[in-house]
Each structure stands twice: as structure tokens, then as C-alpha cells.
Amino acid sequence: MDVTDDASVARAAELAGDTTLLINNAGVSTFARLIDGAEEDIRLEMETNFFGPLRMVRAFAPVLGANGGGAVLNVLSVMAWMAFEHSNGYGASKAAAWSLTNGVRHELAAQGTRVTGLAMASVDTDMIADIEDEKSDPRVIAKAALDGVEAGAFEVLADARTAGWKARLGEDPALLYPHLTEVGAAGR
Numbered sequence: 001m002d003v004t005d006d007a008s009v010a011r012a013a014e015l016a017g018d019t020t021l022l023i024n025n026a027g028v029s030t031f032a033r034l035i036d037g038a039e040e041d042i043r044l045e046m047e048t049n050f051f052g053p054l055r056m057v058r059a060f061a062p063v064l065g066a067n068g069g070g071a072v073l074n075v076l077s078v079m080a081w082m083a084f085e086h087s088n089g090y091g092a093s094k095a096a097a098w099s100l101t102n103g104v105r106h107e108l109a110a111q112g113t114r115v116t117g118l119a120m121a122s123v124d125t126d127m128i129a130d131i132e133d134e135k136s137d138p139r140v141i142a143k144a145a146l147d148g149v150e151a152g153a154f155e156v157l158a159d160a161r162t163a164g165w166k167a168r169l170g171e172d173p174a175l176l177y178p179h180l181t182e183v184g185a186a187g188r
Contacts, residue, residue, distance in 0.1 A: 003052030013059035020070035021149065022060045024053035027075065032089035042089035049093035050100060057104050061113065069112025071149050074101040076119040078162040081169055083177070105154065118145045119166065120158035134161075 002008040003026045013019075028048045030041035053074050064070035079091040080098040098117060105115035120141055121134075141158050148156035157163040174181050 003055060004047045006055065009055045009059045013063055016060075017063055018067065019060055019063050020067050021073065022056060022064065022070070023073045023075070023145075024056050025073075025075045026052050027077075029087060029090040031086050033086055034088045034092070037089055042092075045089045045093040046096065049090070050096040053097055054100055057100075057108075061108060061111070064108075064113045065111035069114070071114040071116065072104065072108070073116050073118055073145055073149050075145075076101065076117050078119055078121045078165050080119065081165045114149070114152050116145075116149050116153050117155045118148065118158060119155065119162050121161040 001012045003024075026048060028045055030037070030045055032038060032041035032045065034042070057072060060072075064072070074097060076098050077090070077094040079087060080094040083091055098119070101115060101117040108115055118141070120136060136159050144156055144158045157166055168176060
């Protein structure tokens with residue numbers, strides 16, 4: 001199915017009337033920069049990584065409610081909380097997905113649907129096969145995710161790097177990106 005296509009999502013919800021767990025795992029990264037990346041690439045990331053899960057939640061919420069509430073697992077990324085020279089379109093889409101997850105958690109509570117956000121750093125998947133980085137085993141991430149859903153966790157931070165970045169959210173951005181302080185001072 002295609003999470004960017006309303007008819008495809010509606011058809012999936014129609015066919016899967018016994019769903020009790022919705023896992024929003026579709027994702028795309030074009031490595032688009034915000035200031036000079038192709039706008040269509042950034043739109044694809046938002047369409048897939050934010051509007052895709054939104055479409056799925058809207059289509060499956062009635063199904064989950066009819067089946068006793070169930071659960072939603074939204075796959076997020078540490079990139080929701082950090083920035084690099086590249087991939088900031090992806091990061092923006094995942095930040096929006098994080099906010100979506102927090103919002104639908106409130107909106108679906110009345111029908112008994114639990115919503116869990118799964119955040120992680122690099123995972124050994126096709127999407128980042130060409131990137132040199134320490135990567136988690138997808139099986140370890142999947143187990144952590146399902147354990148979190150079963151426990152009713154609001155959020156699963158699947159690795160130490162992700163937990164570290166989440167813990168730093170309240171810090172002054174100048175502390176998170178000290179190399180940018182020098183750039184800012186040079187431009188004054």
C-alpha cells in the first residue's frame with residue numbers, strides 16, 4: 001500500500017477490519033537540505049513521514065476503536081531533535097511526526113487506543129545503507145518497540161544515542177552545536 005495515497009490507505013483499513021495494532025513504519029529520506037534542497041524532495045518526506053502516519057491514524061482509528069481500542073506505534077527518529085548539514089528535511093518531517101504522535105495520543109485516549117512513539121538513531125536498513133555510522137540491529141529495535149507497546153509506554157527510546165539527545169532537549173542550542181557559535185560570531 002502507499003501511505004501517500006488516500007484511496008490506498010482507505011482500502012487497507014477496509015480490508016483489515018480486525019486490526020488491533022497499527023504500526024506506522026513507512027518512511028523516506030532524500031537527504032534534502034532545507035535552504036537549497038529540492039522542494040519536491042522535502043515535500044515527499046513530509047508527505048510520507050508526517051501525512052502518511054496521519055492518514056493511517058485517521059483511517060484506522062475507527063477500526064481500532066471498534067476492536068476495543070488497540071494500539072498505534074509510530075516510528076520516529078532521533079533526527080526529530082537534532083540537525084546536521086544534511087537531512088534537515090527528514091528531521092523536520094520526523095519532528096512533525098513526533099508532535100503528531102503526542103497529539104493523537106490525547107485524541108485517541110477516550111476510545112482506549114494507546115499510542116507509542118518509537119525513536120531511534122541509525123538502524124541497519126536499506127534507507128541508510130550507504131551511510132557510515134554505528135547502526136542498530138533492526139531485530140533489537142523491533143523487540144524494544146513491541147515490548148514498549150505491550151507495556152503501554154508512551155515513548156520508547158531504542159538506543160543510548162537517542163536517549164542522550166532526548167535528555168538534552170532543554171539545553172541552550174549553542175551547547176548542542178558549539179561549532180555554530182564560531183560561525184555566528186564571525187558573521188557579526
